[in-house]
């Protein structure tokens with residue numbers, strides 16, 4: 001064997017150094033992330049545009065304040081802010097200085113640990129979901145359904161940054177029809193929307209009536225946990241985690257102590273610097289890329305795109321990045337008006353509705369805007385569900401919120417199918433479930449819009 005040359009020695013040393021850095025990276029990050037942070041919850045009220053603008057500037061410029069439901073433009077919707085312990089004094093001082101009303105609600109907020117045991121219900125045929133499933137339990141649930149129901153199938157649409165499978169579920173009966181895509185779990189901390197979606201699927205599987213009302217007219221595709229890495233991290237470690245788990249290494253400029261994560265709910269258009277880290281370019285992240293490819297393949301057939309979220313009680317339609325209305329704004333508003341009346345009558349739940357920029361605030365990068373603009377799908381909406389005044393995920397709210405979500409779908413789908421279904425091949429009319437009065441007024445709207 002010959003002696004090592006200088007070059008070989010340097011190469012070996014570099015290789016060793018590289019191995020060291022790569023294997024120690026997770027440990028290093030773990031140590032940095034693991035200190036316990038305490039949070040306090042406030043309810044803030046903004047009475048005018050000046051106050052809203054001030055709160056909005058706090059929202060986008062300061063990662064010590066977590067605006068759970070954003071800064072809404074609707075005066076009647078309270079704004080919930082969670083503040084890290086270090087910044088309580090500064091936060092209150094800022095609000096006093098700007099004459100903004102706030103109520104201190106709770107210190108050291110935490111919510112229940114997810115229940116890891118599968119709860120068995122008395123009835124063997126139906127297993128309503130009453131807990132927040134981690135990815136392992138969700139996979140088990142999917143395997144059980146696959147064996148039992150032929151209308152249920154699984155599609156792996158891609159992988160997350162941490163290489164977890166992104167699993168979509170297809171529900172269909174009979175011939176191929178136009179498609180409805182329902183996405184949940186965009187924010188890691190949103191445990192409720194995946195649970196609602198699974199429970200909704202469970203209800204469809206067990207109810208002939210729901211199959212008749214929904215699957216007879218459309219094929220349903222569900223992506224229950226879009227941000228699978230962030231969701232798992234939120235369940236296990238940091239309840240308030242929102243972003244995905246992309247690691248920038250070596251450290252890149254972004255506002256976290258450790259540079260981790262991209263807000264995949266802002267990754268669809270480029271967004272200027274803020275504490276919401278939208279990524280390096282539009283659709284830069286694995287998860288939006290996978291969803292984009294999946295949608296691209298079915299775009300011609302896509303009737304509805306529904307993004308399900310929690311922490312509020314709203315139904316928003318495009319756009320958020322501009323205050324301009326989308327091409328079928330009036331029709332959507334009419335449908336939502338009827339839907340929200342129904343929600344109030346059936347569930348005693350008041351939902352606000354409108355275009356994102358007006359009802360929430362003007363922001364870019366959300367998937368709904370992107371889907372509307374690039375694919376021009378007839379119905380694009382984001383549904384935010386919350387049980388009464390309960391802000392945080394609570395297992396006892398999964399059932400009532402699933403009922404509300406079901407009402408929304410059952411109310412909207414027949415109307416939408418009747419108006420837009422004829423644009424698709426394989427259309428099947430469903431007049432029998434529709435309020436004829438609404439249809440007549442919508443057709444009138446369409447005529448007015450055309451001429």
Ligand SMILES: *[C@@H]1O[C@H](CO)[C@@H](O)[C@H](O)[C@H]1NC(C)=O
Nearest residue numbers: 110111112392394395396397
């Ligand atoms: C969840 O809701 C139930 C019923 O409303 C309540 O008894 C329980 O305390 C809640 N859990 C948390 C952590 O808030």
Ligand SMILES: *[C@@H]1O[C@H](CO)[C@@H](O)[C@H](O)[C@H]1NC(C)=O
Nearest residue numbers: 320321322323324362363364
């Ligand atoms: C809001 O939208 C307008 C265009 O309609 C844009 O000029 C402005 O920059 C947007 N504001 C924010 C905060 O994104």
Ligand SMILES: *[C@@H]1O[C@H](CO)[C@@H](O)[C@H](O)[C@H]1NC(C)=O
Nearest residue numbers: 344347348349350387388389
């Ligand atoms: C409906 O909700 C309101 C406020 O949330 C409550 O005060 C009222 O008692 C509820 N009505 C019924 C019939 O449950």
